Amino acid sequence: MIDIWHNPRCSKSRQAVALLSQSGAAFRERRYLEDVPTLQELRHAHAALGRPPVIEMMRTGEKLFRELGLSKTDDDDALLQAMAEHPILIERPLAVSGRQAVIGRPPERVLELL
Template sequence: MSTSPEISIYHNPACGTSRNTLAMIRQSGAEPQVIEYLNTPPSRAELVDLIGRMGITARDLLRRKGTPYDELGLDDSALSDDALIDAMMAHPILINRPIVVTPLGVKLCRPSEAVLDILPNPSIGDFTKEDGELVPGRNGE
């Protein structure tokens, strides 16, 4: 497996989608830089850059399940992107995952097979997720 410093994954090892995405990257023959973002959160500038490169809003990156989303009142549509980013900086668990960065783009990989759209080598063959779901291979793309 080749080391691919140009591929990074903002990863939560407790998340099945994140583990599946990491496994797909590795099955492609790449060894990404793994950033356990709960231990090493991105800086505000990095987070703003990732959001911009994904072409989404800060709200699109918010995770609700298993987070203080409701307690913080983050469903208030009047909250600005800056306010939502402030919340993610204070509580990194609010950042949805996994975020993958490759030379082909940056993407929130939910579902995990979305990573295939930005992998330099998406020909990983068949892949079975942890829950048993089969992701048919993308050979020869």
């Protein structure tokens, strides 16, 4: 089962959901702005992504990123906490299947979990 953290207002996110649907994959949509991931879930996603720099999981161009005084050099714990408190900062779509995850940029990356 693939869990996809989805924002229906995002075209890339909608494309990723459509690709999963067309593939016949079993997946669950999680509207992460409404059903906010916990810090523990964010840590799991980070591990499943292969532990890249946490900044790669973030929308650094988001106005809130600057308003909060965040920077690309902040430590991982601070960045994970910021995403837990402000889910708009989470890069989307993010798809998790067990111990593997991908950020759907481009959307076709979600097919790597099949």
